[in-house]
Amino acid sequence: MKVFKLIFKNALRHKLRTALTILAISIAVMAFGLLRTVVTAWYAGVEASAANRLISRQAVSFIFPLPYSYRDQIAKLPGVEQVTYMNWFQGVYIDKNQFFARMAVDAETIFDVYPEFVLDADQLQTFKRERNSCVVGADLAKQYKFKIGDIIQIEGDIYPGVWQFVVRGIYRPRDKTTDATQMFFHWQYLDERVRQESPERAGNVGWYIIRIADPAQSGAISNQIDGLFKNSRAETKTETERAFQQGFIAAAGAIITAMNFMSFVIIGIIMLVVGNTMIMSARERTREFAVFKTLGFSAGHLVGLILGESMLISALGAGLGLFFTFPFVAGFAAAVPKGFFPIFNVEPSTIILAVSSALVVGFVASIFPIQRALTTRIVDGLRHIG
Amino acid sequence: MEPIIRVQDVSKSYWRDSFEIPVLNNISFEVPSGEFLALMGPSGSGKTTLLNLIAGIDRPDRGTINVAGTDIVALNESRLASWRATHVGFIFQFYNLIPVLTAYENVELPLLLTSLSKRERREHVETALTVVGLKDRMRHYPKQLSGGQEQRVAIARAITTDPTLLVADEPTGDLDKHSADEILTLLERLNLEFKKTIVMVTHDPRAAEKAHIIRHLDKGELQQN
Numbered sequence: 001m002k003v004f005k006l007i008f009k010n011a012l013r014h015k016l017r018t019a020l021t022i023l024a025i026s027i028a029v030m031a032f033g034l035l036r037t038v039v040t041a042w043y044a045g046v047e048a049s050a051a052n053r054l055i056s057r058q059a060v061s062f063i064f065p066l067p068y069s070y071r072d073q074i075a076k077l078p079g080v081e082q083v084t085y086m087n088w089f090q091g092v093y094i095d096k097n098q099f100f101a102r103m104a105v106d107a108e109t110i111f112d113v114y115p116e117f118v119l120d121a122d123q124l125q126t127f128k129r130e131r132n133s134c135v136v137g138a139d140l141a142k143q144y145k146f147k148i149g150d151i152i153q154i155e156g157d158i159y160p161g162v163w164q165f166v167v168r169g170i171y172r173p174r175d176k177t178t179d180a181t182q183m184f185f186h187w188q189y190l191d192e193r194v195r196q197e198s199p200e201r202a203g204n205v206g207w208y209i210i211r212i213a214d215p216a217q218s219g220a221i222s223n224q225i226d227g228l229f230k231n232s233r234a235e236t237k238t239e240t241e242r243a244f245q246q247g248f249i250a251a252a253g254a255i256i257t258a259m260n261f262m263s264f265v266i267i268g269i270i271m272l273v274v275g276n277t278m279i280m281s282a283r284e285r286t287r288e289f290a291v292f293k294t295l296g297f298s299a300g301h302l303v304g305l306i307l308g309e310s311m312l313i314s315a316l317g318a319g320l321g322l323f324f325t326f327p328f329v330a331g332f333a334a335a336v337p338k339g340f341f342p343i344f345n346v347e348p349s350t351i352i353l354a355v356s357s358a359l360v361v362g363f364v365a366s367i368f369p370i371q372r373a374l375t376t377r378i379v380d381g382l383r384h385i386g
Numbered sequence: 387m388e389p390i391i392r393v394q395d396v397s398k399s400y401w402r403d404s405f406e407i408p409v410l411n412n413i414s415f416e417v418p419s420g421e422f423l424a425l426m427g428p429s430g431s432g433k434t435t436l437l438n439l440i441a442g443i444d445r446p447d448r449g450t451i452n453v454a455g456t457d458i459v460a461l462n463e464s465r466l467a468s469w470r471a472t473h474v475g476f477i478f479q480f481y482n483l484i485p486v487l488t489a490y491e492n493v494e495l496p497l498l499l500t501s502l503s504k505r506e507r508r509e510h511v512e513t514a515l516t517v518v519g520l521k522d523r524m525r526h527y528p529k530q531l532s533g534g535q536e537q538r539v540a541i542a543r544a545i546t547t548d549p550t551l552l553v554a555d556e557p558t559g560d561l562d563k564h565s566a567d568e569i570l571t572l573l574e575r576l577n578l579e580f581k582k583t584i585v586m587v588t589h590d591p592r593a594a595e596k597a598h599i600i601r602h603l604d605k606g607e608l609q610q611n
């Protein structure tokens with residue numbers, strides 16, 4: 001009979017209590033996993049953004065457009081390698097629950113500026129040639145079973161009317177942080193029709209994306225761009241893509257901060273649950289611990305027994321919780337509108353954080369009972385009525 | 387015979403809040419090796435306290451205690467713990483078996499602190515359980531045993547390491563007459579056959595009869611016989 005067997009037998013002493021504690025830990029680990037996954041998914045946009053890209057948008061708000069004519073002026077600045085632009089098209093595909101980014105882009109330059117969207121050369125050629133063509137991300141294609149040659153019909157809202165696009169390319173994500181759920185089509189195609197139907201809205205782009213040679217110059221170049229259009233009808237605000245994404249995130253930041261906070265509150269809760277169980281079981285065994293000491297068992301043995309039991313319970317809870325985190329997160333991903341979080345994975349860091357938190361909890365929860373078991377004198381322990 | 391226990395000028399008080407409760411007052415006595423001594427006295431007279439001091443689970447405020455050639459007052463906690471493990475077998479009024487362990491595992495418990503192999507441990511456990519007549523119950527848990535049987539398992543646990551000294555605090559205090567007789571007979575046998583020195587605290591005059599020496603403790607003083 002070894003110490004581990006005794007730990008095991010102790011843990012099984014109150015089967016229901018132990019089971020409930022393990023269950024509580026596993027639920028907390030699951031909730032922690034989900035919250036962290038949402039938070040990391042939210043920040044994934046920032047992580048994925050490149051340091052050598054600047055975004056230039058209307059200074060008041062990015063919902064206001066910028067003149068197409070800015071493009072050449074920006075392109076002339078030293079340090080600027082490539083300029084491209086986009087419009088947020090939106091529209092409704094099938095119904096309002098089908099959520100994915102639909103962008104009017106400059107077919108000539110978009111894939112130069114975004115190397116993380118990997119498109120075969122021949123598909124790129126066809127896309128550039130055909131004005132009513134579009135390119136979709138691999139994940140999007142998989143989800144809607146889009147094939148080359150399919151026609152995607154979208155009911156416009158920002159740009160009214162019925163729009164049809166022919167799929168001429170499917171881009172692949174360069175790595176896991178790349179969003180492969182977007183749809184790109186020709187800005188020229190959009191602008192021509194706008195010019196006919198509402199000429200006052202023509203010749204506008206949503207924002208410019210500028211690839212620069214040296215990320216260290218991002219501040220200086222941003223200032224130069226904004227300087228160019230100072231006191232004009234549409235002033236610009238230029239910042240790195242990362243700052244742009246962060247600004248976007250800041251808008252929903254309060255909720256994310258709350259979720260972040262909650263994920264750590266959960267750890268606090270498990271700590272109390274396990275702590276409570278351990279204190280109860282150690283108190284019940286006050287007299288047993290005194291017997292162990294009487295028989296000559298050392299402080300180290302008692303620490304092993306109590307810490308071991310606490311760790312065993314926490315580890316089982318963490319294991320069980322982790323086991324169910326994946327289906328739980330997958331279920332959540334299925335429940336939110338598709339594409340709401342383009343990248344939604346349980347990150348290794350989330351797993352590490354959940355497991356190490358559970359182990360820290362196991363450790364912390366045993367401190368008080370251990371302290372009590374060690375400082376109770378044998379004669380007092382033997383007199384203890386459990 | 388050479389005394390195995392030598393208690394000299396031992397005093398002990400307990401503190402409750404800021405009140406000092408004197409329990410033992412300048413106690414001196416000796417127990418020859420191989421003796422069976424009964425310690426009697428009214429409740430609260432300090433019998434358990436004295437027994438605990440001799441067995442090394444408590445410390446006197448003053449005085450010296452020498453057991454089997456060791457000045458146990460001078461030992462630090464961890465040395466005292468290993469001294470107890472090798473020299474003293476404990477028998478309590480309420481048996482104090484570990485409820486999640488079988489009779490076998492309870493008896494094996496003190497042997498885990500030795501360097502004995504698993505096979506050697508099994509031999510020791512089986513011998514001890516045979517002595518107390520419970521070898522057929524070794525897979526049973528304490529709650530599946532009667533009080534008398536539990537106490538016999540506790541005695542097996544106390545003798546399994548073959549200690550020099552057995553201390554028993556009211557070993558029959560919680561038992562019916564029949565079981566009490568069994569336990570007393572067993573202790574008598576351990577004393578005569580296995581030459582164990584036994585110090586037993588008891589209220590029961592019939593229990594005390596089995597002992598060779600009876601000492602009375604009253605208000606922290608040992609009465610002269």
Ligand SMILES: Nc1ncnc2c1ncn2[C@@H]1O[C@H](COP(=O)(O)OP(=O)(O)OP(=O)(O)O)[C@@H](O)[C@H]1O
Binds near residue numbers: 428433
């Ligand atoms: N651990 C302790 N803490 C405080 N006071 C104690 C402690 N142990 C014993 N006492 C006190 O010391 C006195 C003697 O106690 P002790 O247990 O030695 O008596 P006893 O002779 O064994 O009595 P009983 O026959 O009832 O078992 C009592 O007044 C008791 O309340």
Ligand SMILES: [Mg+2]
Binds near residue numbers: 433555
């Ligand atoms: Mg007593």
